[in-house]
Amino acid sequence: MKKSLLHFSQQLSSCLENLTKMFASFNLITLDETDPCGMSHFCCGEVHLESWYRVLLFRYCSPTPFNARDEACTLYKKMRWNVELLESSCPSQGEAETKYYFLCCKSNTETSDTSAQMSGSWSIGKGIQISPDPRNEDIQSWILCTHATMKFQALLNLGTEEPSTTQATDCLMEILQNPWMESSLPLDCNPLEPSVEFQ
Template sequence: MDLQSANLQLHFFMSRAEDMRKHLIEGISGGESLAASLPSFLFTCQPFFNHLESTARCTLKEKSLLSESTCSQLLDISETLINKLENLVLTFASNELLSVDETDPNSISHFHIGQWELGPMKVTSFHYCQPTPYLAQVNTGLYKRMRWNVDRMEDAMQQPQKEVEMEADDTEYYFLCFEDINALPGGDNESISNGNVVRVWSIGQWIQVYPEMNDIDDWVLCRIPQGTYLKRVILGSEEPSCRIATDCLQQLLMLDLKNSSQ
């Protein structure tokens, strides 16, 4: 994908998103019908996101003919569209035409923002439209903004006869999360209520707690799986862009690959 064609496609999607926003705000057409068309619009953006990400993130593939500058601009285009789509979803939500609450089965809490390959892994990225509790039923103090599904394709090829209940072992889940922690060592709840807290962003890995991977009975009976958050990278107090966060995840996965090969 060259920059000219990428920018033309970006213009198309941006214009369509802006038209939907204007039609909603100006009442040109029914809000309910517009909201009903939003999921399909987000779906039509997926191949574009996939192409941008897979073209720009060519690590461990044959050497790309694209310059580093071109790859960077492709990722900037992806970031521009992500921000536009998030704003569009939140505009519909603010007009009470849809929900961004993850516990609502009909919500649009997050959307697909790209898929690419890294050696034996396939990475699929999702962006949450607003900070969302890490666990639906337990207050962990963590709020997620991105999720990456990392499929270990090599393992799947090595074990083609793997039983269905064990397939989850082939996919790892990583999240971009933040938590507000007490900035004063040894502080108490009063210091927290007075605003002495700092927001810390990190990338962490979902570690399954319940049900156990090899217990099919527990999987059938479990309505919502539970897991802990294993911090892998601390990113600081500023929220990273989707591009920067994915860059950090890519570096983390490459380091894991390097260590596993030694």
């Protein structure tokens, strides 16, 4: 029953993605992430990992530059997970904390055409915010920033085949349940250097 529901959920997600792309092809909407009215991505589910994490799943309709202002790049995101450490699981830390993980493709060539089929290495990693500095308490720096800049810390190499939403989320669950997969890697690790191979 669980596998059937997951398969059905995967089909619904694919249908919504294709429908959104069709609307974009008729110029009814835009998939540009920098457009406040754009529909670059959509929420496709929510997962709870015991009483520790609440995970929201988002899928990008087309491969999107990891940092939206990059006109030409080699790193594209296809999924994002907002991982919230529930306050009830760690009351001593006070306010709940949210971290961001991504499914990205390291393209073999630099391109500004995000509609092109991605060819490269897929990996899951954490988004580390660079600008504005999250430690900076000056609210003006946040107000004046049009788009936050993040760095991608690769954690799990998935090979050259794009995984499904379910497969990628299962891999993220493995990362969340094994903290050593994050602590054992440097911040500037290369997504092309595998840490754990996806089966």
